Amino acid sequence: MTADLLRSPNTVLANAVDDALDVLRPRIREAAAERIVFTVGTQINGRPHIGTHLVQSLAFLIAEHARDEFGIDATVDFTALDNAPAKTISHDGRKCQLTYHHQLADHGIRALVTKHYAPLLDAMTRHTGIEYAVSTYTEQQAGPEFRAEFIRTLEHLDEIRYWLSPASGTAHIRLPCSVCGWAEKYADRTRLLELDDSGALFEAVCFDHGRYEADITPLGGGYIDLATLYRNVVKERSYPSDVAALHVMVKGGDWAPGCQLVDGAHAAIGEAAGPLPLRIFTPQILGSDGGKLSKSLLREAADAGLVMEGSPSGWLLDPSDWPGTHADYVNALSGLGELMLSNPRHFYRSYTTTALEALMTTRQPATSQSQAHGRPRNIQIYKQYFDLIASGEKTVEVRVAYDSMKRIKVGDLLNFTCRDENCLTRVTRVGRYRTFKEMFGTEDVKAVNPRATEAEQLRAIQAIFPAHKEALGVITFEIERVNPDE
Numbered sequence: 001m002t003a004d005l006l007r008s009p010n011t012v013l014a015n016a017v018d019d020a021l022d023v024l025r026p027r028i029r030e031a032a033a034e035r036i037v038f039t040v041g042t043q044i045n046g047r048p049h050i051g052t053h054l055v056q057s058l059a060f061l062i063a064e065h066a067r068d069e070f071g072i073d074a075t076v077d078f079t080a081l082d083n084a085p086a087k088t089i090s091h092d093g094r095k096c097q098l099t100y101h102h103q104l105a106d107h108g109i110r111a112l113v114t115k116h117y118a119p120l121l122d123a124m125t126r127h128t129g130i131e132y133a134v135s136t137y138t139e140q141q142a143g144p145e146f147r148a149e150f151i152r153t154l155e156h157l158d159e160i161r162y163w164l165s166p167a168s169g170t171a172h173i174r175l176p177c178s179v180c181g182w183a184e185k186y187a188d189r190t191r192l193l194e195l196d197d198s199g200a201l202f203e204a205v206c207f208d209h210g211r212y213e214a215d216i217t218p219l220g221g222g223y224i225d226l227a228t229l230y231r232n233v234v235k236e237r238s239y240p241s242d243v244a245a246l247h248v249m250v251k252g253g254d255w256a257p258g259c260q261l262v263d264g265a266h267a268a269i270g271e272a273a274g275p276l277p278l279r280i281f282t283p284q285i286l287g288s289d290g291g292k293l294s295k296s297l298l299r300e301a302a303d304a305g306l307v308m309e310g311s312p313s314g315w316l317l318d319p320s321d322w323p324g325t326h327a328d329y330v331n332a333l334s335g336l337g338e339l340m341l342s343n344p345r346h347f348y349r350s351y352t353t354t355a356l357e358a359l360m361t362t363r364q365p366a367t368s369q370s371q372a373h374g375r376p377r378n379i380q381i382y383k384q385y386f387d388l389i390a391s392g393e394k395t396v397e398v399r400v401a402y403d404s405m406k407r408i409k410v411g412d413l414l415n416f417t418c419r420d421e422n423c424l425t426r427v428t429r430v431g432r433y434r435t436f437k438e439m440f441g442t443e444d445v446k447a448v449n450p451r452a453t454e455a456e457q458l459r460a461i462q463a464i465f466p467a468h469k470e471a472l473g474v475i476t477f478e479i480e481r482v483n484p485d486e
């Protein structure tokens with residue numbers, strides 16, 4: 001149904017990936033990670049709009065998909081970027097700003113997150129079984145890893161300053177005045193006076209309180225508010241060198257050009273302590289003129305008396321105006337995200353608000369796939385196995401017994417998908433085993449894969465799922481093909 005509404009063109013990646021998350025596979029194969037942490041950052045500046053909600057909900061759906069696809073535990077880290085400017089003023093031709101943290105303090109930021117962000121994050125945890133943690137930029141910059149890494153980057157300031165600030169070469173190191181909390185936006189009067197292993201001494205100017213010094217050390221010395229590119233460089237370098245966790249940044253598609261600059265800075269500084277995180281870019285939401293959906297732009301246009309042609313519905317800008325329950329909204333949003341993830345062509349592209357509205361409101365306001373009766377659950381599968389299922393030769397599908405798999409019962413519909421093709425099946429029997437070896441002792445080897453011996457299959461499957469995943473148990477689904485028109 002909804003899939004019929006959606007036609008997506010080929011992309012650069014068209015012939016390289018079967019699945020949007022295949023871009024993570026090289027690192028997953030080499031890293032031997034036991035878990036993946038998907039980090040999604042959001043500027044805390046008032047009510048989120050649909051674009052923000054889409055990135056956040058996709059972080060959970062991507063994590064769920066990665067867990068099922070790669071057999072690795074996955075969680076979401078939500079970072080509240082509370083260094084977003086809450087107030088900006090001009091003083092003697094210089095812009096000065098006050099962050100949300102300095103305006104609202106920690107408890108105010110927590111309250112904002114609880115009010116505007118937690119409802120969707122909690123709902124996505126219920127929907128996907130993926131747990132999340134909340135942290136703030138303020139907490140990150142206060143941590144010794146971040147501060148020590150920042151101090152290390154200062155040794156290379158001359159090599160990186162044009163990567164961080166290509167126009168002027170002045171890295172925006174905002175060190176807010178300890179009296180009033182304001183800082184110069186472009187920090188062009190902030191000077192590094194001394195730098196050694198123990199820390200960095202800066203001089204800066206407050207429009208109200210004059211010159212002041214900030215002595216930044218790994219354990220103290222005041223707030224570090226870095227502009228976006230610099231913040232990402234330091235953040236990406238300060239992940240602990242913990243080989244058990246693979247970090248992936250979930251970013252809106254408009255981040256792609258900026259990453260070249262971040263990578264330039266990384267290369268100029270040299271190797272980080274741990275592996276740099278991967279990044280995955282989510283679809284952008286565009287207004288009717290092709291510009292990124294922006295509440296402030298629309299507001300400016302309205303204030304200027306300009307009528308924006310094809311202005312998006314109110315709920316796209318303020319999801320609390322969605323004409324239905326919050327649960328319906330979460331289902332529509334999740335359905336949209338699942339559709340995007342069902343095919344790399346649907347993922348590596350942008351969507352206009354018009355397309356988004358059609359996709360979200362045309363879907364059945366139904367329950368999640370795992371709870372729905374009679375509604376098929378989509379399962380992506382590689383081409384070679386897809387063809388064997390479609391031809392009726394493969395009648396047993398094997399998975400690790402994640403919770404999402406354990407919810408599947410006899411009679412449920414499984415829709416196997418591969419690129420644009422899909423094959424609808426019904427579960428006729430569910431098998432549970434302690435190990436893959438035990439499973440092959442009972443299941444018909446030829447029904448799992450008619451083209452490989454038991455030994456070959458066992459080797460292949462154990463290469464995909466390491467022992468600690470196999471320890472979760474093994475689940476098999478005997479399936480029969482179903483005519484979708486029935």
Ligand SMILES: [Zn+2]
Pocket residue numbers: 177178179180181182206207208209210
């Ligand atoms: Zn001041």
